[in-house]
Amino acid sequence: MVQWKNLDTLSTYHALFDLKESVDLKSVMSGENGAKRVAEYSVPMACGLAYNFAPKQVDDKVLDGLAALAEEAELTDKYAELYNGAVINTGEKRLVLHQLTRGQLGNDVIADGVNKREFYVSQQKKAAEFARKVHAGEITNAAGEKFTTAVQIGIGGSDLGPRALYIALENWAKANNTLKMEAKFISNVDPDDAAAVLGSIDVAHSLFILVSKSGTTLETLTNESFVKDALEKLGLDPADHMVAVTSETSPLAKNSGYLAAFFMDDYIGGRYSSTSAVGGVVLSLALGPDIYARILDGAAASDKLATNKDIRKNPAMLDALIGVYERNVLGYPATAVLPYSQALSRFPAHLQQADMESNGKSVNRFGEPVNYQTGPVLFGEPGTNGQHSFYQLLHQGTSIVPLQFIGFKDSQIGTDVVIEGSTSQKKLCANVVAQIIAFACGKDDDDKNKYFEGGRPSSIIIGEQLNPESLGSLLSHFENKIMFQGFLWNLNSFDQEGVQLGKLLAKRVLAHETDGALKALADLFEI
């Protein structure tokens, strides 16, 4: 049995403080030492990616310290407990099974009398079959015409992950002539969100995917009504245009109002649900079931890598350990994810949820307050765009923000131009490597306005191309990184009680059951 202990009760954690500031990044990244470091401080990831941590403030001693911490914290044993079906989500007393949607890492997991791997696979097959029928014109609108657009109605985990993955592969699929349907997303309760999406699509040829595990999410049910109104105004029957993704026990599950229902369960948290039916239905419709299966393969390969006890062979665990070292030993409060890939433009928003919602907690998995910092603020935008924006602060501001770069050798579409002897893709790659060195090594200048202190740590994930497999690998890498960090901080990374109070108070406002400041604020909005 593993021991669940607070980070500050581990002796290997305290030992790390003796190593603090032992690595002068500017110096170790300079000259031929730097080249050697780049070669050595690289760990293969699944599907041809590599995690390079040469520009981090670590050396072999720090790495040994982190390896000792990984062992004392029993990280891979805890991971094994998770994928073997232990109740890891202690608050809600639930198993945590998103890895089972893409592979079988350990023992069969039987819950509620069901083999859960078989259950998830059955839902994938159902979604794949449904998608194939839609693509083949066997499932059509009432006029017998093919559906051309898939519209996901969901919020939070039912929106950010699937949306980020769709955007990540939309152009790749177009370039490979495999895009089956356009996907759109309605999420916000702001009525202008639904109205704008409905105004931009051919409603009569659209299939709407209502995604809510509980079947009670306010935003999603409201937006469903919006869509039903729009369909009815065109004389169409909503039941011909809607499917549901929900739990088997929800009011949406057995409902004649939907063409079909696809199931997930309580063992998959919203922010980890991209590889369940929550992502599976829309991505199978838009990209096709075969491409979706390749995303799952990439994620499964990455999950397997995360079982390795050796931190030099387990990039997710290493990334997690370095992140905790930066947060708790070096004291950096924020981190940025910077993909040099326009296709990953919404991937930081997905990671922002995955990370901040999982580990933005102040109590441990037993509900006891912790005495150390937990999850950092996470933000990001694609490069090179960010270089012309907030990078100024990252380079010369008074706070150090550790950076996570992502870059690919090849573009997705393949159209390119040569200007001044190089393609745009080469320029993109040249910029990301230049940034890493600029942040690490800085630049002396007598004009202090043009002086760069350097010593600003980063890492980079490098791949050949952003394709279904590498995207799946990337997704799982970050999910597992967040899981390992949750283990280190001794948090329950799989509940989100912090979202409840706002919902409760909003209900009171709408019911006019308020007083004091809440009533005064509601009055300002004439609610």
Place this chain on the structure above:
Amino acid sequence: MVQWKNLDTLSTYHALFDLKESVDLKSVMSGENGAKRVAEYSVPMACGLAYNFAPKQVDDKVLDGLAALAEEAELTDKYAELYNGAVINTGEKRLVLHQLTRGQLGNDVIADGVNKREFYVSQQKKAAEFARKVHAGEITNAAGEKFTTAVQIGIGGSDLGPRALYIALENWAKANNTLKMEAKFISNVDPDDAAAVLGSIDVAHSLFILVSKSGTTLETLTNESFVKDALEKLGLDPADHMVAVTSETSPLAKNSGYLAAFFMDDYIGGRYSSTSAVGGVVLSLALGPDIYARILDGAAASDKLATNKDIRKNPAMLDALIGVYERNVLGYPATAVLPYSQALSRFPAHLQQADMESNGKSVNRFGEPVNYQTGPVLFGEPGTNGQHSFYQLLHQGTSIVPLQFIGFKDSQIGTDVVIEGSTSQKKLCANVVAQIIAFACGKDDDDKNKYFEGGRPSSIIIGEQLNPESLGSLLSHFENKIMFQGFLWNLNSFDQEGVQLGKLLAKRVLAHETDGALKALADLFEI
């Protein structure tokens, strides 16, 4: 003459530390006191907006302290220096004149022998006239057909601000039947960005706006070539489809390769250029010159308000002072902008540049290192979406992140549904006010996993509707807030030397003039 002094040389700054932790937000926002506070701690902004700071950790004593700081730091006098044409951008020895694009606050500013207000107005008139001719079909493609799409090619300030403003008003304009042309944006040097946008538009009926002050921005010139290739492949002459926005001295200024050229100058920084020709051409084309003029009117009214010496009548200055109090006295390292308006989905990305690029500095305006924290990390996403994502950390994480909410009573499109007795718009507003109270007051619970500490500060800007005037007012509010914070930190908020080193190193990489770690990293990308 004003005195430019570091923040920590001001006695009123040090006096603020005695007031630290004097305000228990939970207590002052509870009960009828809270209602009183909401009524009192509100400052009118231009164009019907109001800045409500009741949920901030301030009281009358702190406000008096901040008023004293504003006076000692000579904030409004410094602002007057700026709009009267002093060399505020000390590093680059330039005037700072973006306010002049939308009004005349002080003396005539004559620079380079020209009345600058007249110069900016002349460019606005030129853009308006050009847009009217395009809309009327007097300027067409070679086949004599109307242009339907305007595509901005620019990066950083030439992209984020204009894009955020277009998205903010696109649906409003559609709902009011005033959208003249669709706008698209190409920014990233990633070749997939340009290829995807070109694949999504009718190139033969598109007008491209090349935006680069210097005429030498790598990304923008590369993307211009991309677009020219696409036009030539269709047998079209790029000169019939392109206009330039640039400085009069740039290589793009007098160039037969463009249908027309519109000018800006060195006195307008990229991130402050939305109200210059940089935003003016694309917004006049897309929304029409009259709507664009209304954005300018909103910004001008807000600029005027910022001249007020009384902090209770100067919302931008008050917002700036509270932000510095939070950053330097209370020690919060990050801040989030959370608009409850899907139309403002990219407004946080614009503010991220405006704020972090302006005040992410470690040296004062004389190039001397400062001994205090300057600009915070700024991030944000629209609500209610964020509630289902990173709000978990904001509510229950170990770091306090001050929040800037924005909300409007009315939607833009006006289509809505009633579910459980309320419209979506009311639900949206109910959620934002509920969040404010949840953050401020928290909730006791014996289950510490469901316990909310409270004491998490926010403010809210409330308006009737997001329309051209209120959008202009909002834009100027934040520009002036950032300016006042730069004055307090004694920074030059108008240069961006931190972006130079990366550019330089990227050039070296592309020229293969590298060694050590930079070469090793470049080799990994096979550059």
